[in-house]
Amino acid sequence: MYKILKKKSLNPTVTLMDIEAPAVARKAEPGQFIILRTDEGGERIPLTVADFDREKGTVTIIFQIVGATTEKLNHMNEGDELADFAGPLGRPTHTEGLKKVAVVGGGVGCAIAYPVAKKLHNIGCEVHSIVGFRSRDLVILEDEFKACSDKLCMMTDDGSYGTKGLVTNALKELIDSGEQYDEVIAIGPVIMMKFVAATTKEYGIKTIVSMNPIMIDGTGMCGGCRLTVGGETKFACVDGPEFDGHLVDFDEAMGRSSMYKPFERKKYEETCNLFREVK
Amino acid sequence: MPNMSLKKNPMPSQEPEVRNKNFSEVALGYTEEMAVDEAQRCLHCKNMPCVKGCPVCIDIPGFIKKIADRDFEGAYEVIAESSSLPAVCGRVCPQETQCEGVCVRGIKGEPVGIGRLERFAADYHNANFKGEVHKPESNGKKVAVIGAGPAGLTCAGDLAKKGYDVTVFEALHLAGGVLVYGIPEFRLPKSIVSKEIDGLKAIGVKVETNMIIGRTLTVDDLFADGFKAVFIGSGAGLPRFMNIPGENLKGVYSANEFLTRVNLMKAYKEDSDTPIKQNRRVAVVGGGNVAMDAARCAKRLGAEEVYIVYRRSENELPARAEEIEHAKEEGIIFKTLTNPTEIIGDENSFVSAIKCVSMELGEPDESGRRRPVVKEGSEHIIDVDCVVMSIGTSPNPLIRNTTEGLETNRHGCIVTKDESGLTSREGVYAGGDAVTGAATVILAMGAGKSAAAAIDEYLK
Secondary structure, X not given: OEEEEEEEEEEOOEEEEEEEOHHHHXXXXXXXXXXXXXXXXXXXEEEEEEEEEOOXXXXXXXXXXXXXXXXXXXXXXXXXXXXXXXXXXXXXXXXXXXXXXXXXXXXXXXXXXXXXXXXXXHOOOEEEXXXXXXXXXXXXXXXXXXXXXXXEEEEEOOOOOOEEOOHHHHHHHHHHOOOOOOEEEEEOOHHHHHHHHHHHXXXXXXXXXXXXXXXXXXXXXXXXXXXXXXXXXXXXXXXXXXXXXXXXXXXXXXXXXXXXXXXXXXXXXXXXXXXXXXX | OOOOOOOOOOOOEOOHHHHOOOOOOOEOOOOHHHHHHHHOOOOOOOOOHHHHOOOOOOOHHHHHHHHHOOOHHHXXXXXXXXXXXXXXXXXXXXXXXXXXXXXXXXXXXXOOOHHHHHHHHHHHHHHHOOXXXXXXXXXXXXXEEEOOOHHHHHHHHHHHHOOOXXXXXXXXXXXXXXXXXXXXXXXXXXXXXXXXXXXXXXXOOEEEOOOOEOOOEOXXXXXXXXXXXXXXXXXXXXXXXOOOOOOOOEOEEEHHHHHHHHHHOOOOOOOOOOOOOOOOEEEEEOOOHHHHHHHHHHHHOOOOEEEEEOOOOHHHOOOOHHHHHHHHHOOOEEEOOEEEEEEEEOOOOEXXXXXXXXXXXXXXXXXXXXXXXXXXXXXXXXXXXXXXXXXXXXXXXXXXXXXXXXXXXXXXXXXXXXXXXXXXXXXXXEOOHHHHOOOOHHHHHHHHHHHHHHHHHHHO
């Protein structure tokens, strides 16, 4: 069992938890993910590692409440234990040799982008972070990004905080103003990553995206997480989760993610009703 | 006087039209009377070809004699000397090509129902045994076993019986490997698997789930943590696809994914949090036991029509005869000499049909089987809303990519020196599908057993 040591609400739909998992903490690197089950009979879901503390033996996860499992997880509290917590899975973000990078985060994807930005900053790389949210009340990790970024662009869709507009607007502006990046790393909704990749393609800037498809085991066994990259089928769990954004078939990936939508909605409603009744 | 009936006592089973709508076990098992009657068919011949036909060399005439004498617990004890998972093997071993395939009674008539008797003895023990389990005295030497499937569990059991301090590292949240994620409940109830694993725990085997060797720990970490030898039984986990257009459409599954959702994650139960697509017409591509399992699961999940699509003829189907027969009885439609060329999707990228060509058999290929050749102008469409690819698996790369000096072949299988399972790394042994590529439960158990003996020699 894996104890929840800390729980903090970052915004109305996004929660941070520190989980006691020394074996995972010992090996975790930015860019990798874990698979958890809240309880016996629960579903296996992948979540990207948001942070880790090797000494304390903890791994931080940040999740958005989008379905039955994340709803259940959000109802768990400090001191409660998760049934399963396995990892770290996937390949770590490649950071070696990078001198100047634009890190683009969208929504809860910022939780995954943050450890990457932090690691780049720690190895002496110049980091420009562009983070985007729908509105002010959904902003997360602002101070954390500030601490590890040489430049931070805060974007909101409705202009209620930072600059109004999309992350791609800010990225384009930076590039047009003469900033030269070795790489752009984009993590967020698939649609955002698709447009970031389309933007950077015009400039020929290498772009890495982090894919988060439906997955069961996370070790290469089921193949459910497959996606098309450069015309070839890849498994996000063992070949990724990070891929060259100019080669990923984003439309197919978006389609595959929606495969169980009706089931997921039904389960989510059932779970919410259950918690309502308990109250 | 032996029972000279030419036929085996038939296995009581659920009726096909009943069982193809539920996930309860198909075969119901012998009664005591049936078991004694069947046991009396054994001639106790001197050569004992059956024992040589068994990958783990169970004293088959020995345990059958005990059943004939109505000493059912004694029969179990004889089996348990050689096998760590008797209730499992009695159900899933391909006896027709092993012990029963060489049984003298099979020369004229049917062989002795060895598998059914093994199952009977194991089930009797599981239902009736109340005694204390003898836990062997520890010799203090630590051995790590990677993978809690048939190979790993057998290796762990044999080493624990010799006093080793064995820890099994399992990547999933539940021990059992293919016995829990692959083979369906109706063929191998999961309560039986968990009972067998509890039996191993009772003799001192430790099982650590959620430990992905190659990620959470490496083989080198295990040695650094004080393990003196390592057995790799990580299986052949990576599913293969055909590389035809449309394989990434919604509704195309690998057999691994389809079966894992159903068996490990219990998607067939109303209250499971894990989804599976509801299908009306399903094509399962492939002809092995895994394909039969997938097809029979699809039927039980409510599909109206389920096809086995296989490129060779019925004679070449690699599945066990019994599985094919069960599938047919349950209404699975066999489209043999048929090969998919494309999967077609609807406007929302869900599977709507599968395009196939008909095949005919030509000259024999390197496997000795007649090579299927495409028939000119035979292209046709089968309407389906789900396709399950069951065309084999390759070994998982996680361990070979993170273990320096571990030799693998071009297929990614770990290379072993000989039957001992010794790899190119000192103290590292391997067996099962990780070495052979996808094979059977009992062959993996045989490999686990040989490796346990070799590890014992090495650490003595």
